[in-house]
Amino acid sequence: MLELRGVRQRYEGRVVLDLEQFTVPRTATVAVVGHNGAGKSTLLRLLALLEAPTEGQAFLNGTAVPRRPSASLRRRVTLVEQRPVLFRGTVRANLEYGLRVRDTGQAAANGIIADVVERLGLQPLLSRRRHELSDGEVQRVAVARALALRTDVLLLDEPASSADRAAAGALYRALAAERAARPFAVCIASHQLEDAYRWTDDIRALADGRLSPVTPENLFRVELPVGDGVKSVRVGSIEIVVMTDRAGPAVVAVPPTDIFVSREPLPSSARNVFKGRVTGMAIEHRGAGVHVRADMAGVELVAAVTAEAARDLALTPGGPVVFSFKATAVQVF
């Protein structure tokens, strides 16, 4: 189990991460979602024991991690960065790197590499070098290179950012297959909520370096006008009506469960009514809910409905949809 306690990370005096506690339980799959700059990558570097927190402490299986952890301690965790790099040499040499570091015998290393190569479909790439690979291929090789190490914890920063949807699916399926063979903890930072819901069982939201108390969908950074009560804020090309006395920069959140989904605008008390198109639907990893993603004039909103409701409404990707929610449903941070 990997844990951060009372962690505050500062870069040049600015607090970029401020967490009371963050735990990656043994064999769990955790997703960390949030905007760019929310602190996801910093969090993963701390969890990877690559950086010591300015304040606070990391624990691995209950033991405090020293500020400069030994290589043997770091070998329990590995991180695949958002835009990973490969070392000079062939793909095979890259896959062997961490195994050589661990003094794995050649025969054992060959077996492990054959496994990950098979899982991630890397056979045709083995003798290539980094300049002969696409970004998506580099990402796949980097994931394979990390998987080959069989660490207790695998940290992935936007693992599907350079991959198309099919490749992302293949990557997550490979992860699931690996986990079925050998349980280990995974922590994924992603802005793809769909992936987070489908492939992980614990979703946490980061906003401005802090864990956000609400579900992470529909988080927007806004500038609240001065004044009391009902006010309207611009999010991209739409205006959201909120009820708050606060003013200035803030983050607003619309809980997906508070959004009414319909095919036509309904007469109701909801001050926020948006017409758009369904861009995707994902069945929750656990439970019978469906997450409906819709494009509302360029702004993506996510609503949670039951599987029955989704069926009754005959929602289909590309089809029309209306989202409605009350001004009081919008949370302000």
Add this chain to the structure above:
Amino acid sequence: MDFLAEGFRRAWGLLVTGDSEVYGIALLTLKVAVVATAISCAAGLPLGYFLATRAFWGRRAALTIVNTALAFPTVVVGLLLYGLLSRRGPLGGIGWLYTWQAIVVGDILLALPIAAALSAAAIQGVDPRIRRTAETLGAGSWRTAWTVAREARFALAAVITAAFGQVVAEIGAAMIVGGNIRGSTRTLTTAVALYTAQGDFGLALALGLVLLMLALVVNIALQVLQGRGHA
């Protein structure tokens, strides 16, 4: 013009006949340069890596000192070393003044800042993700350093070349602490200076050509060592 042509003719003659004095001086120069370059790079490259990668109190000051030392006048280094090694100096007991070892020490003092400052710059030029990736894949500090250095190998080869260039072309310290003693501490540069002053232009020119060839051969050897330019 005749005088120049005559100089070249004599230089050529000395080189093809294998003049023992010319080759003796060349060999000593090569020995001094190789030993001094090897020692200054063996210490300077790790120092440069350390300066480039570790955050510690006073790092900026250390970098400034190393960068300032790049411009240290060779005669001043020679002078200071002379003070240390002379009979009355604190290191006079080891009896190194006017030996080739003294020239090596002077050259190390001059080449070490080059090796450290330029390798720090070379390492700082490597994508920081390379180091993080090596670490997160479980590499210890030595292997991480090796992995990062491999990525900067062209720049680091240039650092070694620059250090060798400094050492082989240096004259101030070699003259002062070596003493330009025939058959013992006369290097190519000190000999060129001496024979030019004595009016033996042909011999000076021959030695100058040897110096150029030496630099050329060492650079070619370094290029071969770097291998091909695979990523």
